Amino acid sequence: MTAPLLEQPGTQPQAVVGLGAVNSVGGSVDEVFDSLCAGRTGRAELRGFDRSRFRAQHAYEIDDRPDGGGDVTGRATRWLIRAVEEAARDAGLGDDLSEVPILIGTGLRELRSAELGWRDGAAFDVSELHFGTALRERFGAVRTYTFSNACSASLYALAMGSDLLAAQGAETVIVAGVDTLTESMYGLLDRVHMQPPDQVRPFDKDRKGVLMGDGAAAIVLRRADGRLGETVRGLLRSVYVNCDGFHVTAPDAEGVAQALLGAHRLAGVKSEDIDLVMLHGTGTLLNDEAEALAIGQVFGPHAGNPLMTAVKSMTGHTSGGSGLLGLIVALKSLESGRVPPTVGLREPVEEAAGFRFVRGAHAEAGLRLAQVDAFGFGGVNAVAVVERAGQ
Amino acid sequence: MSSSEILVTGVGIALPGVDGPADLLRAGSTAGEPEVDPAALLGKRGLRYKDRASQLALCAAADGLRAAGLLTDALTVPGSTVGVVVSSNLGNLDTVCEVADGIKELGVDGISPMGLPNASSNVVASTVAIRYGLRGPNLMVCNGATSGLDAVYWAASSLAAGRAERFLVIGVETDNRYVRGLLGLPTGQLLDGAVALVVERADAAAARGAAGSAVLGRYAREGGIDQCLDRLVPEDGAVPGTWFVPEGHRSGDRLPADVPRTDLSEVFGRASGALGVLQVAAAVSWFAAGGPDAGQRALVMSGTGQDDAVAGLLLAPAGPAA
Numbered sequence: 001m002t003a004p005l006l007e008q009p010g011t012q013p014q015a016v017v018g019l020g021a022v023n024s025v026g027g028s029v030d031e032v033f034d035s036l037c038a039g040r041t042g043r044a045e046l047r048g049f050d051r052s053r054f055r056a057q058h059a060y061e062i063d064d065r066p067d068g069g070g071d072v073t074g075r076a077t078r079w080l081i082r083a084v085e086e087a088a089r090d091a092g093l094g095d096d097l098s099e100v101p102i103l104i105g106t107g108l109r110e111l112r113s114a115e116l117g118w119r120d121g122a123a124f125d126v127s128e129l130h131f132g133t134a135l136r137e138r139f140g141a142v143r144t145y146t147f148s149n150a151c152s153a154s155l156y157a158l159a160m161g162s163d164l165l166a167a168q169g170a171e172t173v174i175v176a177g178v179d180t181l182t183e184s185m186y187g188l189l190d191r192v193h194m195q196p197p198d199q200v201r202p203f204d205k206d207r208k209g210v211l212m213g214d215g216a217a218a219i220v221l222r223r224a225d226g227r228l229g230e231t232v233r234g235l236l237r238s239v240y241v242n243c244d245g246f247h248v249t250a251p252d253a254e255g256v257a258q259a260l261l262g263a264h265r266l267a268g269v270k271s272e273d274i275d276l277v278m279l280h281g282t283g284t285l286l287n288d289e290a291e292a293l294a295i296g297q298v299f300g301p302h303a304g305n306p307l308m309t310a311v312k313s314m315t316g317h318t319s320g321g322s323g324l325l326g327l328i329v330a331l332k333s334l335e336s337g338r339v340p341p342t343v344g345l346r347e348p349v350e351e352a353a354g355f356r357f358v359r360g361a362h363a364e365a366g367l368r369l370a371q372v373d374a375f376g377f378g379g380v381n382a383v384a385v386v387e388r389a390g391q
Numbered sequence: 392m393s394s395s396e397i398l399v400t401g402v403g404i405a406l407p408g409v410d411g412p413a414d415l416l417r418a419g420s421t422a423g424e425p426e427v428d429p430a431a432l433l434g435k436r437g438l439r440y441k442d443r444a445s446q447l448a449l450c451a452a453a454d455g456l457r458a459a460g461l462l463t464d465a466l467t468v469p470g471s472t473v474g475v476v477v478s479s480n481l482g483n484l485d486t487v488c489e490v491a492d493g494i495k496e497l498g499v500d501g502i503s504p505m506g507l508p509n510a511s512s513n514v515v516a517s518t519v520a521i522r523y524g525l526r527g528p529n530l531m532v533c534n535g536a537t538s539g540l541d542a543v544y545w546a547a548s549s550l551a552a553g554r555a556e557r558f559l560v561i562g563v564e565t566d567n568r569y570v571r572g573l574l575g576l577p578t579g580q581l582l583d584g585a586v587a588l589v590v591e592r593a594d595a596a597a598a599r600g601a602a603g604s605a606v607l608g609r610y611a612r613e614g615g616i617d618q619c620l621d622r623l624v625p626e627d628g629a630v631p632g633t634w635f636v637p638e639g640h641r642s643g644d645r646l647p648a649d650v651p652r653t654d655l656s657e658v659f660g661r662a663s664g665a666l667g668v669l670q671v672a673a674a675v676s677w678f679a680a681g682g683p684d685a686g687q688r689a690l691v692m693s694g695t696g697q698d699d700a701v702a703g704l705l706l707a708p709a710g711p712a713a
Contacts, residue, residue, distance in 0.1 A: 148512035243529035248508035378517020
């Protein structure tokens with residue numbers, strides 16, 4: 001906290017040296033990425049809720065509940081720990097993370113467990129609403145932070161973690177994101193949809209809205225100081241965060257555009273340098289329109305240049321964890337040259353008519369720079385720029 | 392004064408039994424004091440469908456922004472220079488549990504769609520931003536017993552990184568049947584209120600002629616109270632002039648017994664995610680009260696060995712304005 005002021009955040013690239021992910025399409029980063037490139041979705045009929053209470057009947061859940069129906073507490077916490085384990089292992093960190101800050105972005109914390117505790121009498125302690133309690137038990141971690149920032153939470157957490165590294169507040173940080181369906185959020189979204197969606201179809205003219213998905217993602221981040229013997233999975237060039245200050249649920253294209261411009265400025269890149277955009281793309285009427293308008297405004301004549309894709313078409317909306325999942329998929333795409341398709345996109349909305357969506361099968365291309373979008377309820381916007389390792 | 396220092400330039404309060412910052416040092420319990428009435432403080436307009444936590448936070452936000460000279464009829468600085476960090480652990484449990492009950496009883500067609508924003512835990516932070524046009528970073532910290540101090544820390548970190556010039560930091564909790572049920576507590580033990588701080592880069596404060604009332608110092612989050620004390624008050628370091636202790640914790644023999652200890656939860660009730668922000672505001676009042684030790688630093692601490700960690704923060708009195 002006594003660190004000198006930086007000229008601006010993000011001026012020093014940082015290295016991503018470990019990746020972890022689990023969601024409805026896979027139990028590890030490689031499994032998830034292969035599934036996404038193959039166009040496999042995790043969509044299924046609702047598993048954990050009483051289906052008779054809802055109009056919508058589908059979601060993108062992790063199928064890990066015990067046999068016999070019903071729901072259990074603590075699932076989000078378990079996925080978070082798995083994703084952190086995978087990322088830490090990937091980075092060559094041991095099981096002792098007592099010296100490593102862990103920043104978790106989540107939309108809904110363990111609110112599903114709170115619902116089960118309050119309404120259905122499940123055993124639940126309020127100290128487990130945030131994730132520090134479990135992370136201390138598992139990894140001895142004490143510098144843990146749960147940020148509950150709606151659907152941009154994990155990229156907001158990334159901004160905070162990136163600042164901590166830049167200010168010499170830590171050698172290494174772990175940034176993670178996690179969410180599970182809550183009955184309250186799933187139900188309220190169901191309530192406001194004009195027609196119940198049966199599939200997430202980002203940017204499609206016939207999209208009906210969003211369906212939630214389960215998942216966790218984690219990365220290990222270090223200063224890019226060229227240390228030996230470390231596998232760099234990609235470089236973080238910038239994360240910019242702001243708030244529309246406009247509406248509690250509806251996005252504002254102007255605030256989103258400011259976030260895109262901010263991320264480009266901090267990374268020292270122009271929109272024409274971006275090769276790939278990992279869209280927020282929730283399949284809601286409002287998000288996709290605002291996001292497309294903002295990209296059109298910021299990219300101008302270059303809006304047709306980058307490849308674009310929206311993986312929520314396969315994972316559902318993994319809420320606060322979705323931004324970091326997008327970042328991990330971006331790094332894997334830059335590394336491998338493979339970009340997953342946007343499944344279910346038949347005819348793009350007018351605002352996105354000129355975009356180069358990846359459709360049908362995955363695309364193959366040589367790519368260097370990717371932009372990752374995440375926007376949340378309350379107009380909380382976060383945009384990251386990442387670069388292929390080994391430039 | 393260094394331009395990189397981070398100052399507290401305003402305190403805002405929406406607490407039972409507190410009329411102004413000086414009352415934060417009151418000795419008697421606030422139990423039985425009338426509850427905060429947001430409609431009386433702000434007018435009814437714009438409060439409909441807002442949950443109790445958001446309403447309380449709006450009251451503290453208005454008070455804090457005015458105290459800092461940032462709000463008259465409108466904001467006195469560009470909205471993009473002001474970020475928001477809110478800490479609350481229990482804030483939207485009322486909506487979450489009520490909606491879950493409603494779905495079981497009536498199905499989704501029976502629940503009110505107006506609950507949608509309140510089902511997302513960050514509703515308090517974004518509601519404050521929307522009402523006052525604060526378009527900087529907007530962060531909701533839900534981090535257990537240390538959450539309030541963690542919120543102050545992340546605001547300071549973002550200021551140091553140049554993400555904004557000033558942050559409104561709010562701690563808020565509410566007392567309702569859902570929260571009491573989940574915590575297994577009787578009525579009258581939980582705080583139902585909000586506290587706000589404006590923390591600001593010294594150069595930004597100076598540029599608009601604003602004075603600070605305290606300077607933020609070192610922060611730590613450690614596995615226990617002793618480790619936190621070791622980190623913040625090394626053996627050869629100056630002993631603080633006062634210690635706002637974690638809830639229910641007055642011992643701490645690593646500090647001399649004559650350092651006064653104040654447990655604000657004895658006065659204001661169990662404050663959870665609001666505690667750290669309340670403690671910092673009380674420390675500012677302690678400096679302002681100008682007692683014999685008020686030239687020394689104040690130590691504030693949240694969390695005990697019963698929690699996942701203990702966070703502490705040192706504050707110093709603000710020097711003469713640069």
